[in-house]
Each structure stands twice: as C-alpha cells, then as structure tokens.
Amino acid sequence: MLYLESFRLASADQEVGFLLSFPHQLEMRCYDHNNVYPFKLFPEKGLEELTFAPVTLLYGGNGSGKSTVLNLIAEALGLDRASPFNHTPFSEPYLKLCKYTLAPGVRRLPTSSRMISSDDVFDLLLDTRSINQGIDRRREALFEEYYVTRETPMEPLRDLAAFEEFKRRNEAKRSTKSAYVSRRMPRAELLGRSNGESAFSYFTQKITENALYLLDEPENSLSAALQMELARFLEDSARFYGCQFILSTHSPFLLSLKGARIYDLDTTPVQVRPWTDLENVRAYYELFARHGKEFETKPKE
DSSP states (O other): OOSEEEEEOOOHHHHHHHHHTOOHHHHHTOSOTTOOTTTTSSGGGTOOEEEOOSEEEEEOOTTSSHHHHHHHHHHHHTOBOSSOOOOOTTHHHHHHTOEEEEOTTOOSOOTTOEEEOHHHHHHHHHHHHHHHHHHHHHHHHHHHHHHHHHHSOOOOOOSHHHHHHHHHHHHHHHSOHHHHHHTTSOOOTTTTOOHHHHHHHHHHHHOOSSOEEEEESTTTTOOHHHHHHHHHHHHHHHHHSOOEEEEEOOOHHHHTOTTOEEEETTSSSOEEOOGGGSHHHHHHHHHHHHTHHHHHOOOOO
C-alpha cells in the first residue's frame, strides 16, 4: 500500500535564498554562523526529492543524514511519536521549504501512522529495567516478610486488622515461599524478556494494519534471529496488511527486504541501488567469502 508518494527537501536555491536573508534573531541563538542544521546537509549530496515504494530504505553511514530525513518527514506530516524531535533554531524555517505528495486517492494519512525512533526503543528498555529492578526489590522484601511472618508469634485477635494479620500469617505457614511471594508480586508483561525480545515486542505492538510507519534503525538491540523475524513481520505487514514503511537501517537482513527501494546516502549524488551493491553489505559478503572454508569444515564426530 502507498500513502506517501514523495517528499521534497529544500533545494539548493531555496537554501541559498534563506541563508542570504539570514534572520539576525536566529543568528544570535546559534554558536556558529555555519551551524545551520538541517541546512547545508542535502544539497551537497545532490538529494532533493525522494519517491517512495511500499517499503523504502534509507542507507548510509553515521552522519549521512538518513535519520534527519526520517525526522523531517515525520515532522512535516505531523506523525505521532514517543520521543521528541530534536529541534534546532533552523528546523521550522527548513520545514517550511519542504513539500510532500500523498499517493493518488489518499486524502489524509491514517491516524495510526507514526514515527518510531531508536530513542523510543531505548526509553522502553530503560523503563523495563527500572520496573524489573523495582520488582527485584519487592521480591527481596517479600522473601524477608515470609520468613519473619512464619517465625513471629501471633498476638491475640483484638480487631479486624489483627484478623487480616492472622490470615496472612496463616497463609505463610501453609504456603511455600514461592507461592506466597508470587501471589503478591506485580504482573509485568516484559519481565524476564531480553532487551532484544522487548524491542521486538515494541514494534509488533505499535505497528498495526493500514498505516504509514517511519522506523529509525529498528535493528538496534535485535539479534540476527530477531532481525530476520522483524524483516518477515515488515514484509507481511506491507504485503498483506496495507502498511507502508520508510526505514533507516544498516542491517543486511532489513536491506534485503523483498521489493524495497533503497536510497544510498553515501553516494553523491544519492542513488537508488540494489542491496547487494551497498558497501556495508559487501563488507559482510567479503568477510564470509574469506572464511568460506571454515564454514565448510565439518566438525569431527
């Protein structure tokens, strides 16, 4: 499914026009006249417009601008997101120069469309770790409570509060430690999951049917097996469930998504290239080729 057909960044002429009429109010808020991000980033790459497929991938090294492109698209479209956009004094002026075109027949984006950044997943992992640490402390306190409750003599019953205490002590005497503690522990869906499992679950929960999703390096925290699982999930979501994806990624598992259009932001001008021609993928290929005989060696019985 196609919801967003194209996105046009500020042209070189538009950037020059803005910088020549540089507002002094903005200049006073910057440390350096040359620090005008996101201006001066894309004209030198020859990148002015992107046209999209149901799955479009932005590939490039650190500092290539792939995450910046995603953020600009998300802001221009007004997409929901968990972590805030990193605004600079020049973000709004730049966004006013950007244009986008929805696909034919699409009047507005589905309301469930959203941007999922690597910061969103990182925040989830920190929150989960904090929850789990709190649960660990609660568990230790309950262990101590269990032993104290079993060993402390019971006072005579005088009121309702004493009766509740009597029931708790009686339960401790009749229950195993694990049963006593488990009945008092909070339920946590993510408890016991690895970082990668939690991150993968985040994507499968946030991505629903019939919407546009922008994903910033979703492979972070995912093992090779989970990256392959994510690739299958995205392929199925695009093919059967009416989703459109625009991703930034280094992952060969995601770069090999079937039918994906890949923009290589490491080339000048930026080009659409097959995944097998990308430098990062070629590095993996050459590594495995050099060690091919080691993969062919069978272990001794």
